[in-house]
Amino acid sequence: MTDFAATKSMFHLPDGVIYLDGNSLGPLPRAATARIGKMMQDEWGEMLITGWNKAGWMQKSTVLGDRVGRLIGAQPGHVVMGDTLSIKVYQALASALELNPSRKVVLSDNGNFPTDLYMADGLLRSLGDEYGLRVVDPDAVAENLTDDIAALMLTEVDYRTGRKHDMRALTALAHARGIITIWDLAHSAGALPVDLAACNADFAVGCSYKYLNGGPGAPAFIYVAPRHADKIHPALSGWLGHEAPFAFDLDYRPAPGVERMRVGTPPVLQLTALEAAMDIWDMADMADIRAKSIELCDLFIAEVEAKCPELTLVSPRDGDQRGSQVSFRFHQGYAAMQALIARGVIGDFRAPDIMRFGITPLYIDERDLHAAVAIITDVMGNALWDHPDYKIRAAIT
Ligand SMILES: Cc1ncc(COP(=O)(O)O)c(C=O)c1O
Numbered sequence: 274m275t276d277f278a279a280t281k282s283m284f285h286l287p288d289g290v291i292y293l294d295g296n297s298l299g300p301l302p303r304a305a306t307a308r309i310g311k312m313m314q315d316e317w318g319e320m321l322i323t324g325w326n327k328a329g330w331m332q333k334s335t336v337l338g339d340r341v342g343r344l345i346g347a348q349p350g351h352v353v354m355g356d357t358l359s360i361k362v363y364q365a366l367a368s369a370l371e372l373n374p375s376r377k378v379v380l381s382d383n384g385n386f387p388t389d390l391y392m393a394d395g396l397l398r399s400l401g402d403e404y405g406l407r408v409v410d411p412d413a414v415a416e417n418l419t420d421d422i423a424a425l426m427l428t429e430v431d432y433r434t435g436r437k438h439d440m441r442a443l444t445a446l447a448h449a450r451g452i453i454t455i456w457d458l459a460h461s462a463g464a465l466p467v468d469l470a471a472c473n474a475d476f477a478v479g480c481s482y483k484y485l486n487g488g489p490g491a492p493a494f495i496y497v498a499p500r501h502a503d504k505i506h507p508a509l510s511g512w513l514g515h516e517a518p519f520a521f522d523l524d525y526r527p528a529p530g531v532e533r534m535r536v537g538t539p540p541v542l543q544l545t546a547l548e549a550a551m552d553i554w555d556m557a558d559m560a561d562i563r564a565k566s567i568e569l570c571d572l573f574i575a576e577v578e579a580k581c582p583e584l585t586l587v588s589p590r591d592g593d594q595r596g597s598q599v600s601f602r603f604h605q606g607y608a609a610m611q612a613l614i615a616r617g618v619i620g621d622f623r624a625p626d627i628m629r630f631g632i633t634p635l636y637i638d639e640r641d642l643h644a645a646v647a648i649i650t651d652v653m654g655n656a657l658w659d660h661p662d663y664k665i666r667a668a669i670t
Pocket of ligand 1: 357358359360385386388389428432457459460480493
């Protein structure tokens with residue numbers, strides 16, 4: 274059994290704060306501060322450029338890829354870290370289209386995160402007029418898997434509502450119609466068990482700054498199914514995805530397997546922070562995380578609904594259909610969230626009217642939720658959000 278009291282003690286959680294935004298940016302693993310300090314001093318400081326060899330900086334992308342891969346059911350050796358999630362979406366989609374050259378349509382849904390749709394649009398425009406993006410309602414994905422579609426690109430858990438797609442069923446349906454699948458796991462990795470190998474997924478991408486707690490700007494990951502990994506020719510053919518980067522050949526030859534999805538120099542400081550986070554993940558079992566997450570989300574929903582009639586649940590009520598967040602709709606959601614943050618309950622807001630609360634069992638427990646609900650009840654019941662200061666929109670919501 275995962276010892277949640279032990280994992281909680283390994284994070285720095287500021288006094289007076291109940292942090293319900295780990296679905297956006299995970300908190301600081303206590304060990305990360307010393308680890309980065311040591312890396313800077315002993316490795317960057319003392320070893321200088323020799324650190325690439327002596328301290329194994331170059332291997333961190335694949336070593337950490339495997340550690341993340343354990344949480345998402347990837348086969349060892351098939352996940353690599355690097356770049357941002359937007360870049361990884363582009364790479365995965367370009368490769369999926371390459372594997373399905375006679376088809377020209379990408380299917381996605383309007384619950385997807387905008388950057389995924391923007392990246393798809395940019396890629397498809399560069400490929401020519403015969404390519405197109407089809408965006409349907411999340412509920413209508415299955416019935417729209419027609420045989421003109423090359424690739425199905427979905428985010429498993431909706432960033433606003435927490436609604437979860439059935440990855441296994443949709444992947445099987447897509448495959449039956451000759452469609453390649455790309456799954457964005459931004460709100461899945463570290464939130465719930467994912468089994469990419471068992472689902473037979475083709476590509477998966479995700480970030481490490483949310484539930485994985487790698488810190489602001491932490492790198493993304495990409496998974497390529499073993500059956501495709503040596504077949505694809507990366508669209509972003511950077512030197513570190515070359516078979517022999519230090520041969521400095523003028524011709525590109527892809528590295529074996531998923532390493533061809535590397536592009537350029539890895540973010541070593543961020544990867545060092547992620548190592549500290551993954552040490553905590555090594556103490557956790559995803560089945561325990563899922564069970565606790567559903568229990569905590571159910572508790573939060575029941576208490577908020579009992580005490581705050583102003584808030585309307587927009588997340589699925591059934592835990593199996595939900596990620597690890599709970600969202601409510603409120604016409605003054607932005608102001609209400611600012612009022613909560615001012616009182617130490619940190620969640621976030623997504624336009625037009627959604628208040629999101631991330632429920633992360635690694636460091637959030639029942640006591641935190643009871644305390645948070647007391648503050649939410651006060652803010653809602655007494656309309657404490659109705660103050661001009663809370664209505665001024667910051668750049669990041
Ligand atoms: C589903 C999803 N995809 C992509 C992104 C953004 O990716 P990037 O790391 O490139 O900013 C987010 C950010 O929250 C996201 O939720």
